[in-house]
Amino acid sequence: LPERGLRRAGDERSKTMFGFSLTDEQKSIREMAHEFAENEIRRVAWEYDRDATWPEQIILQAHELGLMNTHIPEQYGGPGLSALDGCLIEEELAWGCSGIATTLGANGLAGVPVLLAGSEDVKREYFGELVEAPKLASFCLTEPDAGSDVSGMRTRAVREGDRYVITGSKSFITNGGYADWFTVYAETDPEAGHPGISAFLVPRTIR
Amino acid sequence: VIVDKHEDKLGQRASNTATITFNDIEVDAKYLLGEENHGLKIAMMTLDRTRPGVAAMREPRSDHEHSTPDQARKREQLAAGPLSASEGPQRPALKRDRVDQSGTTSTPFQNAIRFLILWIHGYG
Numbered sequence: 200l201p202e203r204g205l206r207r208a209g210d211e212r213s214k215t216m217f218g219f220s221l222t223d224e225q226k227s228i229r230e231m232a233h234e235f236a237e238n239e240i241r242r243v244a245w246e247y248d249r250d251a252t253w254p255e256q257i258i259l260q261a262h263e264l265g266l267m268n269t270h271i272p273e274q275y276g277g278p279g280l281s282a283l284d285g286c287l288i289e290e291e292l293a294w295g296c297s298g299i300a301t302t303l304g305a306n307g308l309a310g311v312p313v314l315l316a317g318s319e320d321v322k323r324e325y326f327g328e329l330v331e332a333p334k335l336a337s338f339c340l341t342e343p344d345a346g347s348d349v350s351g352m353r354t355r356a357v358r359e360g361d362r363y364v365i366t367g368s369k370s371f372i373t374n375g376g377y378a379d380w381f382t383v384y385a386e387t388d389p390e391a392g393h394p395g396i397s398a399f400l401v402p403r404t405i406r
Numbered sequence: 407v408i409v410d411k412h413e414d415k416l417g418q419r420a421s422n423t424a425t426i427t428f429n430d431i432e433v434d435a436k437y438l439l440g441e442e443n444h445g446l447k448i449a450m451m452t453l454d455r456t457r458p459g460v461a462a463m464r465e466p467r468s469d470h471e472h473s474t475p476d477q478a479r480k481r482e483q484l485a486a487g488p489l490s491a492s493e494g495p496q497r498p499a500l501k502r503d504r505v506d507q508s509g510t511t512s513t514p515f516q517n518a519i520r521f522l523i524l525w526i527h528g529y530g
Binding site for chain 2: 219244247248249250251253254255270282285286287289290292293295296298299301302305307308311312313314315316317318320321326327337338339340343347349354359360362363364365366367368369370371372373374375377381382383385386387388391393394395396397398399400401402403
């Protein structure tokens with residue numbers, strides 16, 4: 200598991216017993232995110248929201264600037280920012296438009312299960328993809344008949360040799376139409392309810 | 407992997423929301439994340455790490471102007487009379503509009519509490 204605790208306890212913080220001030224680096228991250236939100240998001244937010252426009256250009260720019268995938272550790276090519284840094288960015292981008300910010304931030308939600316529990320090979324391959332190109336990933340938990348009450352989950356994963364066969368539907372999936380891979384939750388032991396759920400990474404290209 | 411339906415939402419419309427169907431999708435066992443039957447724990451740990459960001463999205467910094475262009479425009483339109491047909495789809499007023507018009511602010515104290523909670527959970 201990733202290390203816990205303050206990662207950026209620099210001089211600014213250690214001088215006081217308990218400081219809430221941001222480091223200079225955090226301030227500049229916030230400033231960059233704010234400028235991006237002001238110049239690229241906020242001025243088109245109304246039209247994009249009204250017409251339900253897919254913000255492709257904004258995704259390209261945000262990826263280029265490093266405002267996406269902030270949680271990916273440096274060893275997989277990401278910036279390895281802390282969760283607080285990520286919150287600062289999300290706060291600013293959502294000021295521009297909460298819908299566009301949701302699209303830009305959803306890789307974080309899909310990526311954390313991989314970060315917590317994926318094998319080294321899987322992390323290297325799929326985090327590498329996200330860092331190299333403006334690709335998207337989705338988190339698939341909610342189901343049409345189960346809502347977020349996962350005990351009613353119907354998606355099944357059956358082990359057959361060295362493979363799992365996954366069958367089921369997931370609803371309200373952010374970026375679902377554009378994602379290159381999915382983090383999918385499925386029952387491997389349907390009798391067990393909650394304790395019978397397993398997590399999988401499912402690449403879109405698999406048929 | 408089949409994309410079934412793009413939701414036509416009331417808000418956050420620039421974000422894509424779809425139904426995804428998996429029909430007998432075969433994946434290699436290397437794509438199992440963590441141990442078998444540990445999925446719920448992974449999901450909950452994921453939410454631990456990602457929900458603070460969602461909270462940050464809701465509350466703009468206290469030194470920002472609070473209404474989005476969307477809300478500002480709606481207020482202008484309300485002042486100018488009913489929407490004309492050419493202005494695009496009419497949507498029912500959302501609860502959040504009322505909340506936003508009350509001018510929610512976050513004080514430095516609230517910010518400090520938020521950061522403290524993050525720090526306690528080891529998010530710093």
